Amino acid sequence: MALLETSKYSQGSVLGSVNPDLASERQTASFSVEKLTALLDGGVEQTRIRRAVVDAIESDPVFSRENQYFQTQNERYEAAVKKAVHLQKKMHEMGWTENGPEYKYIYRALSGDVAFLLHRVFMRSISMLGSDKQIAKWIPLATQHKLIGSYAQTELGHGTYLQGLETTAVFDTATQEFILNTPKISAMKWWPGDMGRSATHTVVFAQLYVHGKCYGIHPFIVQIRSLQDHSLCPGVTAGDIGPKMNFEHIDNGYLLLKNVRIPRENMLSKFCEVRPDGTYVRQGSQKINYFTMTSVRISLIADEVLTPLMKACTIAIRYSVVRRQSKLKPGEQEAKILDYQTQQEKVLPQLAAAYAFHFTNDYLQELFNRGYREIQRKNFDMLPELHALSSGFKAMITQHCTAGVEICLRACGGHGYSLLSGLPSLYTKILASCIYEGENTILLLQTARLISSTAAKLQDLIQSGVKKHDAWNQCTVQLVQAAKAHCHYIAVKNFAETVEKLETKAGIQKIMKHLCDLFALHGIFSNTGAFLHDGYTSAAQMDMVTASYLDLLAVIRKDAVPLVDAFDFTDKSLNSALGSYDGQAYQRLYEWAQKSPTNQMSPAYERYLKPLLHNTLSKL
Template identity: 75%
Template sequence: MALLGSCERLQDAARGGVNPDLASERLARSRGGDDVSGRTPRSEAAVEQTIPHCLTVEAIESDPVFSQENQYFQSQNERYEAAVRRAVYLQKKIREMGWSETGPEFQYIYRCLSGDVALLLHRVFIRSISVLGSDEQIAKWIPLATDYRIIGSYAQTELGHGTYLQGLETTAVFDTATQEFILNTPKISAMKWWPGDMGRSATHSLVFAQLYVHGKCYGVHPFILQIRSLQDHSPCPGVTVGDIGPKMNFQHTDNGFLRLQNVRVPRENMLSKFCEVQPDGTYVRWGSQKINYFTMTSVRIAILPGEVILPLMKACTIAIRYSAVRRQSKLKPGEQEAKILDYQTQQQKLLPQLATAYAFHFINTYLHELFNRGYQDIQGKNFDSLPELHAFSSGFKAMVSQHCTSGVEICLRACGGHGYSLLSGLPSLYTRIIASCIYEGENTVLFLQTARFLIKCFMAASAGQPIPPSVTYLSSVKPGKCPAKDKSDFLSPETYLKAYEQMAIRLISSSAAKLQHLIQSGVTKYEAWNQCTVQLERAAKAHCHYITVKNFVETVEKLDNKAGIQKIMKHLCDLFALHGIFTNMGDFLYDGYLTAAHMDLVTASYLDLLAVIRKDAVPLVDAFDFTDKNLNSALGSYDGQVYQRLYEGARRSPTNQQGNPAYGKYLKPLLQNTLSKL
């Protein structure tokens, strides 16, 4: 993603009829010399990166097969068929263009298509085999999957169990006589439920099941299972598979169910890079059994940029552009109606969401770097980083999805009645992103998994033992009072970072103290944990929020200040940090580090920033570089012709192209007073 803009700005010369309100927003910023919308002088390397991005976008958006113009009017079947057609056609396009599915082009493609393409779980299937499979398994299965001679899915979640993977009920019993595993879903709650691409598309699936050998359970393990015939796509013997039906969104995805009755797979089909069942039934493991959950850890991090952060960026783009065009009421008597973006209340709704989008873009980079380092260690059979990776993937998936979902909803409501129209693009963003709070781990459970890691680290730090670098702040000495005397002091990262650090330490330490007190008073560990979960969840949120602010500060400090980019990002960073304090005053006031007088200073500084960032709002969303086709929004188009696009969209609706089926049956008799004849 090009945060400094690229394709959209390269097309400026070809545009006409731009709304004068939006044009003035962009012109004001360019005259100010601090242009983040793409006209900033750029290095040759940056330009070289932009060119393949633009070529990829142009190749996709100019091809009618990839058009999403009418998706708001399509049924579930039509959305699914179109998504499969795009997926199949995309393979042809990739070969024609010489693109790589593992290169940056696929990220551009995914962005262009808004993820509205089938067979994405096939990539998770491949990734899982690559990470968890032996050399022999990789050599056998990866070429088949890469060439699409098989289509894979990822079957973990069950009807009765989701986030709690240890509770999965699907079984895989090893039969030493035949050297096979016998897979069963012994009751209805054990049925696999929700796997994407399984309902109608996949031929194979990676199925997670409890491994039993000689009557002993060895926990959850992954097995490669064929579920449909490669000749006629019919279900294999013992397999019942289908689509789970309509959902709130993701109508293009055939989320499925899978029921297994004595389905046998060869011993070689259990992924065995880190563990295996030998022919005589001996179970051998190398390293931590938790490695079997590593795919889920990687997926939680992988979904953040495209499925969670990108929708917030789109929502901000739509709502801010619309708010710079929409006029309502008068700020001053005798003047024309004001842009709604000029109202402080509208700024308070939208600009913190804009700052959040940038903060999460940067934390995503941090998480991927952390994951890549951990993955290299695991490849070398070093599993020490697994607990930290699990905790971070859990906590940040939960925090980012929670904040982004809230942000998209705020953007929708900030657009008033027009935001409720599907043509605005906002309802589909909201109903899509809200699912991210549930899939790949329900957020409350994930926060508690992060909290468990934090409590262990806090206890270790208290005992003088080493802890991971990401949590060394838990060893900090508690200061007295915040030294800030003026509102400008809260524009110092050192000031607000210390406030966040102390708030996180206080929540973690108080949770640990309560937990210890309950256990020492005779309460069982499990019940003590349950009695602390509300506080533990808050502690995990505080930790993730602190790390996000800290990472934003460190990122801004490394930025080049050409054309004022660093200055503008500093404003966003300050706004993100102060908004967090402004909206969570109770947590920051609790231990006395900040006082009520400090909160007055925070509020004043925060409100001042709204007016400062408002001047840059349109260029800042332009810098997300969404094309009009990608946004697919009547409210968020680059030219700002909101009302014309709403009208054109309404006229395209099939309801305006067809006759009225209710007229002859019901309305005509009613109007002609012949109801008795019905």
């Protein structure tokens, strides 16, 4: 590096001093960034607590993600286990508890890069589906990490359609045990996190048989590894399912059960119980067994879906004001790429969506908390609505946000494709959210009823002699569109209502109003056909929509950097060479690349290149 005349980038000293192209963007904010951050957090006190958690985590070298992009799957897993164990110590040291105000910020501060996440789902299943006695036995063991739990629902051949699960649990009255089996390869449990290498126990969902009769799927606590030496228990075959697009730090696993016996007390029995004589007793809806999934589905929206989109917007927008490319006018300096309408049209609607869905998430959380309280009181009335809403919004938001992250990645050109940009791992992570906890198409169909035009088509088909099930299948493409539109409408409505309530915060209200309008207009602009089709909107009106939409891009562009600054991600949290607060994208790319293991000596030269170049290969 000493070879270069311009010393400013040979010494790394430029890092930390803000790129003037980014600094200038912050001088013209139309609102207070700090106040918007507090609004997003739900108050200044929440902001303070969150920052304290982030500081504590990021200042501890064990939690560093600095080498993440250079590590193998094995190294990522080991680091994640190390972090999970260290976290227990850290929490004690900091006085954080699972019921304390700091708890919900820990996962975000770790960027999810930690093991034993399914351990929490294991505990949640027991808390929700277990009897008081079961809770009293298992929750303390889990809390003290005397065991490591997992949650084994999905099978190799069965995902969203839970009724199709094939694992069996047969009650043996003689020994008062359930006998669990994997009857064929498609029944193998596949994907559960923490199960491939870590877990000692798991909640297995299986078809319950008593006296030869099938009672449908039920949850059972099964020990799979020895607490002494971690060897697999008799009858258990388990391992890791191998490489995936992301989640290298998680040991997603497989599990085969062969005549594995567990005591009668291991069936989670808050709502359903098998008595010693084999009598099956149900209290409440069987659908309650899906409730863990409904709850997971809602809880993941913030951490697994909104956070990646917000991070991607932060990276892409900051990069778009330090990247200059081509000229808007001859003779001028090359322009910031965010000044191009085409670039604005890529990233700004994603920014608007991030804000829209942040408020949608608030709305869903509130609804869910209400429903949860009712269910604890054994009132199941809200269950169908919660299921429908969690399904539809999970599908709509994950799809929208995944597309958004991909757009941000592509909007950064070649550098977005480098892992060092941080964008590829955000994309591959959020992509998973479209798949897990219910495949999106199926979820949308669960939301898609009572919709007039397809309802008419359904009616016609049935009258013309097509059987009801065939008729439903022939309308599903349109039903999915309708369900998405319905959820989008609720999101717009909720955003607009939120904006109205901001009247005491004038500066913030104005820019939020712009974002809300952009979000709504983008929805129309992207689906003009649906609006024009029924004459709901005329062609002339659509031209106005397009004009307003494009005009708004130029307005929001001015506040784009302050709007992402308000998300308040630290550089360590973004872990992006392109998106740091100082905007020194090129310098950081160069410095990080030099740390790559691919810049160590390779045996390839001596083994292959040298004989080739020196023409000493064995005679051709």
